[in-house]
Amino acid sequence: MSDNEAIYTTAATIYDVAREAGVSDATVSRVFNNKHNVKTTTRERVLQAAEKLGYVANVQARNLARGKSNMIGLLVPGLDNGYIGEIIRGIDQELAYADYELMLYTTHRKGTTESAYLQYVANGFVDGLLLVVPLLSITFLEALGTLNYAYVLIDEVDHSGNSFSVASTNWQGAYDATTYLIQLGHRQIGFITGMLELNSAKERLNGHLAALRDNDVTVRQDLIVDGDFVQASGFEQSLRLLDLEPRPTAIVASNDMMALGALDAIRERGLQIPHDISVIGFDDIPQASTTHPKLSTVRQPLEQMGRVGVQLLLEQLEASERQPRRVTLTTQLVVRDSCQPVNNVGDT
């Protein structure tokens, strides 16, 4: 074989380009980093040489030399609900602007403790971490504290003031949802909580309670049941609610996934939505508008939360000064078809 016909496609390096263009490697580097101190003609030659050799920068090497990776990590348990999909859409958009890449870390990987895993992630390739909190186990958050690392919490408020975080008006959202039901005449309203270790979940519960009190609706403790933000718990806890006496005429779930579970549970009992019982969720995940009946819910701007999350993270990365910031976006009541005026008016 002729020797100008390389068999190995060992990727061309910056040196190859330099030789081809008759310049030094540093110059090639400058060209590809868009430094302005390169003569136009030189730049041209370099670019041509690179083109000819099919040169593409080796990211590993660049990252090592620069001491940063231009990648950020997203820690999630799984991708199995629309909630995270929406958030990722926002994250990704914002990342694209800033020329960052996204590494996906799932928390259910075998055989590592949360903190070890976090350590690993942190010291690894990514410059910072985005945590979608409601899906994470609490231990993760605890481990985070011990880390000196750029991260931002998505969909959770950190009252300690130590973390960057983005969330929405949880209290107000829940308040609105419950008020809406009360206005429809409901008085026996079941409430399925999220994981109450999370502030966002607590705030939703508090918003609900406040709405009840502000409207002089008696708070029944048995109508407040513990969920954990996943569909199965929505299903189970709804079943419990439906067995209560008197039975609630409406259910508010602390997120849509649980609301979906509630819909199932209600049908399981042979009841009709919203005729027999109204249901309202929280989040407005894509599925909410494809259920039947379509789910009324409190919309969180998920995509925007993802975007803001990225902004907050880059803020930390780019500024040396990093005073934790917390941003709160507003929720919005989305009325669809899963709620209607209460049927049997009567009991207080």
Next chain:
Amino acid sequence: MSDNEAIYTTAATIYDVAREAGVSDATVSRVFNNKHNVKTTTRERVLQAAEKLGYVANVQARNLARGKSNMIGLLVPGLDNGYIGEIIRGIDQELAYADYELMLYTTHRKGTTESAYLQYVANGFVDGLLLVVPLLSITFLEALGTLNYAYVLIDEVDHSGNSFSVASTNWQGAYDATTYLIQLGHRQIGFITGMLELNSAKERLNGHLAALRDNDVTVRQDLIVDGDFVQASGFEQSLRLLDLEPRPTAIVASNDMMALGALDAIRERGLQIPHDISVIGFDDIPQASTTHPKLSTVRQPLEQMGRVGVQLLLEQLEASERQPRRVTLTTQLVVRDSCQPVNNVGDT
């Protein structure tokens, strides 16, 4: 401040550990690479030193030295449906075993042509690429061909025999679905195709047609409408089907997302499922079992497809020899509540 109190938490390097343990950097490297030629006591000391300093290997440097990244890329447009979530679960599991990381590339990033994007991805950090085909634009696949790069196609068969791919028995699955409907007495069966540029979509259509023919059901061309695997097209095309004369008594959608759209469309027309019209999907995404009525469908082993995809990719990466392999997994008819015997028997 005392000088043994570092202010900067400049991550400990292999040298720091070496010094602390009183060995050379090479030895530390050996320990962390599980080479057997290290005395046990030395290993112990190194491990302790590392522990003490909180040492975690710098992946960038390791990758550069090793000439590989131990990351694989997953190319998807978005994460907004359960389909991809299932596949990712499988991918991630398998990756965890092999100690690889996952980079998420979304195709809807601004301002890059498909091929440019692929080039970038390919030459970038990842060792190989996983493509979830049904969600990708055709141009991506065409661009792939020009690349000398390890990749595997998920949920698509490559009849050219040039690509590693994993798919399921599309033809048989569609055949089963249609046969099932025919057995329920349906004769006017609408079919919503996927993107027919894809073999998987074509095979599903062919399976459907074969089932019709094998059962002596007349093929009506107007009952075959063009979808593209997304929910919206399922909705629109179903509307078209519902306006036909005579109206189909059943619809088979080439995937569940479109089946979801079909459910909506049918209700939009004031019809009942399955009473007035039966619907069957393909995939068995998580949502399929949470719709109401629950969607009957043809199950693809999505998670397993993800796992096998990774296996095929690592196979390429680890073996120098890489004879394209194609693996086909079996589908399974999942009967739930969206189909029932036809109402008005009679025609044909």
Next chain:
DNA sequence: ATGAAAGCGCTAACAA
């Protein structure tokens, strides 16, 4: 079993 030394491909002072 361990250390020394070279190098992975790039960036970034510092000179020139």
Next chain:
DNA sequence: TTGTTAGCGCTTTCAT
């Protein structure tokens, strides 16, 4: 404007 020279933190021969 360009080249020279050190690294970035790790792996990997090759010696010892």
